[in-house]
Amino acid sequence: MRDLLITFIVFASLPLILKKPVNGALMWIWISVMNPHTQGWGFATTFPFALIIAVTTLFSIATARARKTPPANGITFTLLALVLWMNVTTLFALFPAAAHEQWGKVMKIMLMNLVIMVVVRSREDVHRMIWVLVLSLGFYGIKGGVFTAQNGGNFRVWGPPGTFIGGNNEIALALIVAIPLMRYLQLSSGNRWVWHGMNLTMILSAMAALGSYSRGALLAITAMLALMWLKSGRKLLGAVLLILLAPPALLFMPERWTERMDSIGAYQDDDSAMGRINAWHMAFNLAKDRFFGGGFEIAEPSAFAMYAPNPDAVHAAHSIYFQALGEHGFVGLALYLLLGGLTWRSAAWIVRHSRDDPQLRWAYDLAKMIQASVIGFAVGGAFLSLLYFDVPYYLMAALVAVRALVAQRRAAIAPATAANAGRTLHGRVAPEPPR
Template identity: 80%
Template sequence: MRDILVTLIVFASLPLIIKNPVNGVLMWIWISVMNPHTQGWGFAPTFPFAQIIAVMTLFSLATSRAPKTLPAGGITFALLAMVLWMNVTTLFAIFPAASQVQLAKVMKIMLMSLVTMVVIRSRQDVHRMIWVLVISLGFYGIKGGIFTVREGGNFRVWGPIGTFIGGNNEIALALIIAIPLMRYLQLSTGRRWVRHGLTITMLLSCMAALGSYSRGALLAIAAMLGLMWLKSRRKMLGAAIIALLAPLVLQFMPERWMERMDSIAEYEADTSAMGRINAWHMAYNLAKDRFFGGGFEISEPFVFHLYAPNPGAVHAAHSIYFQALGEHGFVGLALYLLLGTLTWRSASWIVRNSGDDPELQWSSNLAKMIQASLIGFAVGGAFLSLLYFDVPYYLMAAVVATRALTEQRLASRLIKAR
């Protein structure tokens, strides 16, 4: 039944995609972030829904009368430079065949991220995209939160198998990214039932993130909530809510959860933590030795034998920063950090220039919440191999579109003032 439902939704959307490529982008985000087909038990998990949606979206974009140019700006140029550099580093990859396979997968993600930047132009488009992201990740937040409460936090929460967010650490970080977006939608609606529904979803998503037993998620939650509090207008109320709820939530979790969180301060005795540090040393040593890095798929015994302090402890990078460093060298890491910095600064520009205009209150709220999402990703991503996770790139596209809309509004106000 689930397989048939997803199939009906996807094929019913194709005429809408042909009519407007924005619909194609929204469907792509839904299928790639939520991965609803993985919840089926028949043919759906292996059916090429994403490819069908991507092809139809590109066809719709090619035949549409809508603008087909990328928005000019630092974020766009930095992303294009990073994409180009990934192709260059693949030419010098340690494992050419495996690197080419992974490059093809990553380029699909980057292509659709660029398409998102092209077609998401209006406030309505941005708002709909945020809703799709919240629905896609909120589904697992509600599901995982209920599971955590029902089981008393005694079992870990996992994401959909075979996806970016399949692991317990990964689903936790994805939910942390989603929570500020839920808050933005809450600020944007006047419907009481929607606000209450989003409040429940945020609380359950937080419980699901904690129920993942991810230590990195705990740090990411703290960073995300801290920035949301700093960006809020009612800081006293926010501090009171956090002070009231945090002890209740932490006391609800079982003793073994507490023991795992306490191990953050004792990482030297933790095999998993030391394995990650060993992988980070490997990435740094490799980047020093090879200007272009090692290319994709370098977590192999041969590479660790050459560059790791402990050659026998072979691990994935477990860090977006060291993943970029090991696979694409210091230039790749610099481009990735530049991309994040430009996105952050662009969001800050939106906040600074839209605060005194009621018509731009939505853009200020969105920019603040995207910053909260990105700080959570920046902290949690320091411990996960999620360099190519697509959600942050969609948020970059949202920032690009929101800044363009803010600039248009400011320009129109200036013309009227004259």
């Protein structure tokens, strides 16, 4: 039944995609983030839904009369430079067969992200995009939060198998990224059911993140909540809520959860932590030795034998930063950090230029919440191999669209502002010029 439902939804969306390419972008986000086919038990688990949606969307864009290029700004150019550099490093990959297979997967993600930048243009498009992201991840937040509450936190929360967010650490970080987006939807809606629904979803998503037993997630959710509090206009109320809600949530978790979190300070005695540090050393040594890095998929025994302090402890990078460094060298890491920096600055620009305009209040709230999502991902990603996780790239695309909309609004009101300034001099009407 689930397989048939997912198949019906996808094929029913195809006429809508042909009519408006943005519908294809939203369907792609749903398929790539929620991975609804993993919730089936039959043919849907391997059916190429994503390929069908991607091809239909590209055809729709090709036949449409609308703009076919993304807005020109720093984020777009840097992303294109990073994608180009990934293609170059693949030519010099240490393990060509594995690298080319991963290259195909990553290029699909990057292509569709550029497609999203092309077709997401209006406030409605952006709003719908955030709704799709929240519903896609909120499904697992509600499911995981209820599971944690039912079992007293004694069992770990896992994501959908075979996906970016299949692991306990990965699903936790994805939910942390989603929580500020839920807050944005709450702020942008006057519907009390949406307000209460988002409150419940945020609480359950936070419980699911805690129930993952991810130590990186604890650091990430702390950073995310701290930034949300700093960006809040009601800091006293926010502080009171955190004080009231955080201790009961932590006390609810069992002793073995507390013991695992306490091990953060004693990482020298933890094999998993030391394995990650060994992988970081390997990535750094490899990047020093090879200008182009090792290409995709370098977690191989032979690479560790050449570059790791402990050649027997073979691990994935477990860090977006060392993953970029090891796979794409110092140039790749620099481009990735630049992309993150430009994303932050773009959000800050939106906040600064929409603060005093009531019609741009939605942009102001969204940019602040995306900043909270970004800081959560930046902290949690330091301990996970999620360099190619698509959600942060979708948030970059959202900011590209929002910045363009804010710039259009400012350009539209600039002549009226200048005219009013010219008509007023020190609070009095300026005299008419002589004829």
